[in-house]
Every structure is written in C-alpha cells, then in structure tokens.
Amino acid sequence: MKNFVFLFCAIALSVFVSCDDDGPYQDYQVARPILQDAITFKAEAVSVTEPVPVVSSGKIYAYGNYIFLNDVNKGFHVIDNQNPSSPESIAFIKLEGNNDISIKDDKIYADSYGDLVIFNISDINNISIAGRIENAIYNNGVWATDVEYPQADFYELGDIDYDRDIVIGWEVVTERRSVEEYESRYNCDGCVVDSLESFNDSPQPSTGQGGSLARFKIIGNYLYVVDYSDINIFDITDVEDVQVLDDVQVAWDIETIYNQGDILFIGGSQGMYIYGIENPEKPKFISEFRHGTACDPVVVDGGYAYVTLKGGNFCGNTESGLYVIDISNLENPELKVIYPMDGPNGLGIKDDTLFVCDGDSGLKVYDKTNAPNLTLINTFENIVAYDVIPLPSSLLMIGDRTLYQYEYVDNDIKLLSTLQL
Known part of the structure; x- marks a missing residue:
C-alpha cells in the first residue's frame, strides 16, 4: 500500500502536483491589487491638455458654439x-x-469614479476645476480605467478601503495551493472572483443639450443623475455650495434620463419608468412600461414615447426594435407599434422628424406626423450611428470615432461636415 501511495505521488509530481497530508497541491497564478491613495490618484486624474486623438468615442453634448465629446472613462474632448x-x-x-456631463451657466457637471466634478468654462481657453464632491453619485470602489485584469487562477483583494484606495495595477505571483481550494473557488458565497466580474460593464443657451443616452439632466436649478438603480438629485442653485439631496430608488439597471416638462422618463434594461417632479427635490413615481431585457434609451414628444430596444451582447435577449408607446395617460402607458431594427442606439426628435441611430445600419429618418404610424423618409447608410442631438438648425451625430453634422434643408437633411476623431 505504501508503495502505491509513493508511486501515485511520483506520477503527480510529473504534472506539477504534489501530495501532502491534506490532499494534492499545484502551482497557481495568484493576483493581488497594487493600491494608491485615492486623493492623490484623483488629483492626478484631472487635467486640461491640448487636443488628443479619441480612443473610444462615447456620448456628445452641445453647449453654445461648442461640442463636448466623451472619451469613455478618460474624459471629454472640446470641439469649437x-x-x-x-x-x-x-x-x-x-x-x-x-x-457623462451636463452644462449650465458655463459650469460643467461631470462624473468621475462616482464623484461629481464641476468645471468652470466661462473662459474656454482657461478651463478650471470649480469643485468636487466625493462619492456623490455612487461609491463602489475605484479602479483605474486603463488597468486590465490579469489572467490568474486566484484574485486576492485583501482589505481594500474603498473610500481611500485605488487599484492601479496587479502583482501576479506563482504560489502553491491545494487543488481542492482551486476547484471550490466558484462555489463560495460572495467569492472574490465573482465580485470582480460583477464590477466590470445654435443660440447661446444657459443649459446645454445631451443625447438620448445621457445619464445627466439639468432641469431648472436641479441636476438629476441616474446611476445603476437610483436617481441622484443635486440642488445646483449655488455652484459653490451644491446640495446633495436624497436619492430616489427606481429599479436595477436604469440607464438613461429624459424629460418632458416636469415629467422624467427613465430608460432601463427592464423597462421605462415615469416620475413626476412637481416637487423637484422628490421625484414621485407615476407608472412604468415593462419590456424584455434590452438597452433602452427613450425620447418623448407630445403623447408618445419612442424607445429603442437593443438586444444581443450584454444588452439582453430581446429582439431589437423601435417601440412607440402611447403616454397620453401617464398612469397607463400603452405599446402601439414596434418597428424592427438591427442594432439601435440613440434617437432624437425635431418637430415632426424622428432620428434613429441603428448602429451599423446607419441613421434612419422618420416622419412621425401620423404617430404612432411612422414613415421612413431617408436612410444614411455606410456609417455607424451611435447617438444624435437635434439642434435648432442642424443635427449632430456621433459614431465610430466620427462626428457628423447635418443641416436641415426643406423637409430633408443633408450632410454638412464630418470630423474624424
């Protein structure tokens, strides 16, 4: 019997597994985070520089004679x-x-790792920071955006203080661990690996205009920000003393915010949620329109809400389409028509024209005069369409690191310019 055990261990050693009293062992890759003080990190993560190429174009925002383009997780570009x-x-x-950003009275309100950061752009050539409110939007810990997760068998976070520490890198070492520990690492309650995976996904106005994919919305003296489940509310009457008000819980995985007067329309992966802001400090639930899981921006005009549902990838399994919803009775929204789409993203409205960004299938233009029945009047193909902002005299569209501008001509739109980013 002893000879048999010796032979087993000898064979196991040949495949880098050793025997011990408590079972076989093997060499595994173990990753531990490298931390930096959050205050120092955040100070170094903000600056104003000369123009740089766009890495990953995100949302757009129009303010006066300027366009602000988000570079996902890195900041935003200023375009004259x-x-x-x-x-x-x-x-x-x-x-x-x-x-995301939103602008009022030459002040930019922007998110940064869950903080609310305020910039002064009264002198566009001398942009400065006007304030920062830590953990104002959410507080889930901060991870440097340019740090990739290493390939490892174990992730050990240790005692991270999420209010003080930033993960700026990883140290990966080879350590001897039991095979039983390796095989049981996904069967624990609240594993470190599980938590890692869940952590990763014009006229001169006083207030600017964002697209339908925006999470920020300024209405009057209030800034509304949707995080993953709540509406965060800020009283920005005094920019030097911004008041953080109580959050309002909506639903899990909310994504966008839009308003028509004193009514908020919140787009989420499970539905559209309608809130009244007669009292702007305390949005009040009115009703909801539920749908299958999908990415879900919404715009509203008159008695109809227009919602694009994008299925596939991380968005969900719902079939992609444009939903036209009757909201004449806010307490009972009713689906009227579904128009098939390939991969819709943002959308926008100007008068009787509806613009829909259908991803790789381009920009689609509809006449909504007879809503809920829409008439397709134009399609701009061979472009990737992500989001649009209809302005009084032109249309802005972003897609695939390119900014497109169209001008309204009679009852049609024509390409005015493109800017490769």
Missing part, C-alpha cells in the same frame, strides 16, 4: 463648432472614470 462646416478640436479635459 462656431463654423459647423469646419469644426475644430481645441482641447481635451482629462477626467478619468468619466462617462
């Missing part, structure tokens, strides 16, 4: 659009962990 036929990139505002 005084001449829409020849827009020019003039600066890059580095703001790591940023995805």
Whole structure:
C-alpha cells in the first residue's frame, strides 16, 4: 500500500502536483491589487491638455458654439463648432472614470469614479476645476480605467478601503495551493472572483443639450443623475455650495434620463419608468412600461414615447426594435407599434422628424406626423450611428470615432461636415 501511495505521488509530481497530508497541491497564478491613495490618484486624474486623438468615442453634448465629446472613462474632448462646416478640436479635459456631463451657466457637471466634478468654462481657453464632491453619485470602489485584469487562477483583494484606495495595477505571483481550494473557488458565497466580474460593464443657451443616452439632466436649478438603480438629485442653485439631496430608488439597471416638462422618463434594461417632479427635490413615481431585457434609451414628444430596444451582447435577449408607446395617460402607458431594427442606439426628435441611430445600419429618418404610424423618409447608410442631438438648425451625430453634422434643408437633411476623431 505504501508503495502505491509513493508511486501515485511520483506520477503527480510529473504534472506539477504534489501530495501532502491534506490532499494534492499545484502551482497557481495568484493576483493581488497594487493600491494608491485615492486623493492623490484623483488629483492626478484631472487635467486640461491640448487636443488628443479619441480612443473610444462615447456620448456628445452641445453647449453654445461648442461640442463636448466623451472619451469613455478618460474624459471629454472640446470641439469649437462656431463654423459647423469646419469644426475644430481645441482641447481635451482629462477626467478619468468619466462617462457623462451636463452644462449650465458655463459650469460643467461631470462624473468621475462616482464623484461629481464641476468645471468652470466661462473662459474656454482657461478651463478650471470649480469643485468636487466625493462619492456623490455612487461609491463602489475605484479602479483605474486603463488597468486590465490579469489572467490568474486566484484574485486576492485583501482589505481594500474603498473610500481611500485605488487599484492601479496587479502583482501576479506563482504560489502553491491545494487543488481542492482551486476547484471550490466558484462555489463560495460572495467569492472574490465573482465580485470582480460583477464590477466590470445654435443660440447661446444657459443649459446645454445631451443625447438620448445621457445619464445627466439639468432641469431648472436641479441636476438629476441616474446611476445603476437610483436617481441622484443635486440642488445646483449655488455652484459653490451644491446640495446633495436624497436619492430616489427606481429599479436595477436604469440607464438613461429624459424629460418632458416636469415629467422624467427613465430608460432601463427592464423597462421605462415615469416620475413626476412637481416637487423637484422628490421625484414621485407615476407608472412604468415593462419590456424584455434590452438597452433602452427613450425620447418623448407630445403623447408618445419612442424607445429603442437593443438586444444581443450584454444588452439582453430581446429582439431589437423601435417601440412607440402611447403616454397620453401617464398612469397607463400603452405599446402601439414596434418597428424592427438591427442594432439601435440613440434617437432624437425635431418637430415632426424622428432620428434613429441603428448602429451599423446607419441613421434612419422618420416622419412621425401620423404617430404612432411612422414613415421612413431617408436612410444614411455606410456609417455607424451611435447617438444624435437635434439642434435648432442642424443635427449632430456621433459614431465610430466620427462626428457628423447635418443641416436641415426643406423637409430633408443633408450632410454638412464630418470630423474624424
């Protein structure tokens, strides 16, 4: 019997497994985070520089003669659009962990790793930071956006203080671990690996205009921000003393915010949620329209809401389409028509025209005069369409690191300019 055990261990050794009293062992890759103080990290993660190329174009925002383009998780680019036929990139505002902005009275309100950061752009050539409110939007810990997760068998986070620590890298070492520990690592309750995976997914106005994919919305003296489940509310009457008000819980996986007067329409992966803001500090639930799991921006005009549902990938299994919903009775929204789409993203409305970004299938233009029945009047193909902002005299569209501008001509639109980003 002893000879048999010896032979078993000898064979196991040949495949890098050793025997011990408590079972076989093997060499595994173990990853541990490298931390930096959050205050120092966040200070270094903000700066204003000369224009740089776009890495991953995100949402767009229009304010006066300027366009602000998000570079996902890195900051936003400033584009001078005084001449829409020849827009020019003039600066890059580095703001790591940023995805959204909103602007009022020359103040930019932006997110950065769950903080609310305020910039002063009264002098566009001398942009400065006006304030920062930590953990104002969410507080789930901060991870440097340019740090990739290493390939490893074990992830050990240790005692991270999410209010003080930033993960700026990983140290991977080879360690001897039991095979039983390796095989049981996904069977524990609240495993480190599980938590890692879940952590990863014009006229001069006083207030600017974002697209339908925006999570930020300024209405009057209030800024509304949707995180993953709540509406975060800020009183911005005094920019030097922004008041953080109580959050309002909506639903899991909410994604976008749009308003028509004092009614908020929240787009989420499970449905559209309607809230009244007669009291702007306390949005009140009115009703919801539920649908299958999908990415879900929404715009509203009159008695109809227009919702694009995008299925596939991380968005869900719902078939992609444009939903037209009757909201004449806010307490009982009713689906009227579904128009098939290939991979819709953002959408926008100007008068009786509806613009739908259908991903790789381009920009689709509809006449909605007879809503809920829509008439397709134009399709701009051979472009990737992500989001649009209809302005009084032109249309902005972003897609595949290119900014497109169209001008309204009679009852049609024509390409005015493109800016490769």
